[in-house]
């Protein structure tokens with residue numbers, strides 16, 4: 538399913554501060570989105586390790602999301618935990634269309 542998130546890239550920049558994770562709901566799913574520079578990324582909000590909410594985490598200097606509970610680090614593009622200590626988090630495609638920015642989930 539596709540859900541419209543924003544009307545344009547300009548609205549993304551207005552709404553999301555650089556490197557600040559945000560919780561959104563798309564249908565039944567809780568998803569964490571974050572803008573890193575010009576890139577909008579989306580991934581599951583529930584940490585694959587023990588379920589902490591990743592939107593409470595921080596983006597480090599490498600552009601990884603760091604879970605606040607046990608500081609596991611996940612690649613926001615591939616979903617992999619960088620030291621492979623747990624399974625990968627699910628990532629979601631962001632689609633730019635003429636009428637807006639969508640998430641596919």
Ligand code: FES
Pocket residue numbers: 584585586587588589604605606607608609
């Ligand atoms: S719950 Fe996220 S690292 Fe443990």
